[in-house]
Amino acid sequence: MTFGQILLTIGLPTFIGAILIVPAWLVPRIRDISGLAGSALGVALGMALVVAFMAEAGVPSLPPAQKWHMLPIIACGIVILCPVVVLMDGSGEFGRWLISVATGAVIGWLAVFPQMDIFGRVLLGIWVGVSFMVMSLVSHRRRGITVTLSLTIVFTALAILCWQAHQITLTLINVALAATSGIGFVSALVAEVWTRDEEGNRRSIAIGWGGAFAAASLVPLTCFCGWAYTMGDVRWIHWALVGAAPTMLIIGELPWLKRHTGLGSSFVRVSMVCIPVALALVLLFTGARWDDESQSTETNIERIEHTFDSDY
Amino acid sequence: MHIPKGPIGRPLLILALVGSGLVMAVAQTPKPTAKVETFRLDPVHCMALFRIQHQGAGQFWGRFNEVTGTVDYPRDDSQAPQFDVQIDVASIDTGTTKLDRTLMGPDFFNAREFETLTFKSTGAERVGEGRWKVMGELVILGKKQPVLAEVEVTGVRGNPVVAKAGWEAVLNIKRTDFGMNWGIDNGALGEDVRLVIGLEGESGPPAKR
Numbered sequence: 001m002t003f004g005q006i007l008l009t010i011g012l013p014t015f016i017g018a019i020l021i022v023p024a025w026l027v028p029r030i031r032d033i034s035g036l037a038g039s040a041l042g043v044a045l046g047m048a049l050v051v052a053f054m055a056e057a058g059v060p061s062l063p064p065a066q067k068w069h070m071l072p073i074i075a076c077g078i079v080i081l082c083p084v085v086v087l088m089d090g091s092g093e094f095g096r097w098l099i100s101v102a103t104g105a106v107i108g109w110l111a112v113f114p115q116m117d118i119f120g121r122v123l124l125g126i127w128v129g130v131s132f133m134v135m136s137l138v139s140h141r142r143r144g145i146t147v148t149l150s151l152t153i154v155f156t157a158l159a160i161l162c163w164q165a166h167q168i169t170l171t172l173i174n175v176a177l178a179a180t181s182g183i184g185f186v187s188a189l190v191a192e193v194w195t196r197d198e199e200g201n202r203r204s205i206a207i208g209w210g211g212a213f214a215a216a217s218l219v220p221l222t223c224f225c226g227w228a229y230t231m232g233d234v235r236w237i238h239w240a241l242v243g244a245a246p247t248m249l250i251i252g253e254l255p256w257l258k259r260h261t262g263l264g265s266s267f268v269r270v271s272m273v274c275i276p277v278a279l280a281l282v283l284l285f286t287g288a289r290w291d292d293e294s295q296s297t298e299t300n301i302e303r304i305e306h307t308f309d310s311d312y
Numbered sequence: 313m314h315i316p317k318g319p320i321g322r323p324l325l326i327l328a329l330v331g332s333g334l335v336m337a338v339a340q341t342p343k344p345t346a347k348v349e350t351f352r353l354d355p356v357h358c359m360a361l362f363r364i365q366h367q368g369a370g371q372f373w374g375r376f377n378e379v380t381g382t383v384d385y386p387r388d389d390s391q392a393p394q395f396d397v398q399i400d401v402a403s404i405d406t407g408t409t410k411l412d413r414t415l416m417g418p419d420f421f422n423a424r425e426f427e428t429l430t431f432k433s434t435g436a437e438r439v440g441e442g443r444w445k446v447m448g449e450l451v452i453l454g455k456k457q458p459v460l461a462e463v464e465v466t467g468v469r470g471n472p473v474v475a476k477a478g479w480e481a482v483l484n485i486k487r488t489d490f491g492m493n494w495g496i497d498n499g500a501l502g503e504d505v506r507l508v509i510g511l512e513g514e515s516g517p518p519a520k521r
Binding site: 002004005056057058065066067068114115165166167168169170228229231232 | 410413414416417418419422423424425453454455491493494497498499500
């Protein structure tokens with residue numbers, strides 16, 4: 001892979017993300033425009049997927065020529081709907097449930113990857129819905145650094161799984177998503193450390209429902225897509241652990257934990273996300289298995305043995 | 313011309329005329345052509361090789377080991393072979409398991425969605441004895457494109473009941489025509505692909521295995 005290609009596939013989406021996130025979270029006049037800060041991360045993540053996909057695989061056709069080409073089409077929908085979701089931000093439990101059910105239903109209906117029967121699609125829909133419930137809950141209560149750092153770690157882990165599953169474009173898409181989340185983390189950290197609000201307190205950036213909507217949709221989507229096209233030794237348990245990791249943020253909302261709000265508590269919350277991610281990577285690289293069913297294709301030696309058994 | 317006279321001369325003349333007439337009649341009768349037989353492809357002795365340029369430098373070769381289908385063909389080459397060939401994507405073999413898996417992945421042959429590549433003849437033109445230009449439809453990644461194959465009949469052997477025949481087809485295609493685009497912009501892999509398909513088929517009653 002050439003330097004120019006890396007710049008195009010990872011650098012360009014990250015640059016677009018920076019253009020969207022940095023002013024919306026750090027520049028005072030822009031930051032105060034209603035709804036902008038809440039949709040910046042969501043729009044940036046959606047665009048990162050679309051741009052990274054197009055840099056590698058070209059413009060997707062409608063209807064998609066291959067099932068995984070549905071990813072950028074759904075991401076376009078996320079980019080368009082993000083500001084709408086932000087408008088519903090603050091509408092209370094009814095709004096949260098409505099977005100959760102609608103997003104889960106639409107993504108479960110649209111995303112049909114290989115090996116996915118009706119149960120797989122329902123599971124994806126439920127996963128997206130539950131993820132949004134958790135992410136929207138923490139999107140305002142917790143600092144932007146908690147969620148963005150968690151997303152950076154999760155997308156990095158997904159990129160590693162995709163690489164091990166022999167998927168080049170999906171790997172680069174997840175790297176672009178991780179880099180965009182990383183831009184969000186750095187911006188939120190800068191806001192936290194160097195800026196103050198009107199009362200002189202450290203300014204805490206919230207990713208808003210827009211960011212929660214995009215993250216809750218994209219993590220399960222890329223996870224299911226990676227699982228569906230696995231060609232290596234990556235098994236469903238690895239994808240499940242990494243895909244479910246962002247929902248670990250709910251542990252920090254348990255009664256005896258939620259009163260801790262300091263900067264240190266943010267990193268404790270992030271470490272909860274890291275536990276399933278680390279477990280997945282350790283299981284993957286040590287070759288340990290929790291399941292009996294192998295998804296891996298035959299090795300050449302197995303193929304030769306089978307050929308001898310059947311043909312001679 | 314001296315014609316012998318007497319009791320033997322006249323019948324001899326008649327016999328000679330009738331004989332030469334028969335010889336001329338046989339010579340002018342169209343040569344009987346062999347009937348078209350269906351040859352079932354033998355997966356053990358068939359393969360499809362592909363060649364692609366790597367990083368603008370060397371030509372890299374890989375192969376598909378599982379090739380099945382049929383060829384309709386008369387043993388005397390009086391008609392063009394009619395191909396109906398299926399290639400199993402999962403049988404890809406580059407000699408490196410990791411590369412095989414990458415090529416089976418969504419960036420290339422996408423074996424999870426598209427299990428086979430197919431080639432079906434639509435027409436042919438003779439270019440020499442045992443050599444044909446076969447027009448056909450090649451399906452890769454579910455996308456059908458017209459292609460031209462240079463086919464050589466490599467041999468026919470058998471008895472009146474069963475026969476074996478072999479063909480070698482060479483196709484030059486552009487992979488972007490089928491939506492396989494990865495690696496062209498960054499110069500990792502070339503756009504032009506050469507496919508060399510070696511086939512052997514057997515006609516007659518199916519052999520018991």
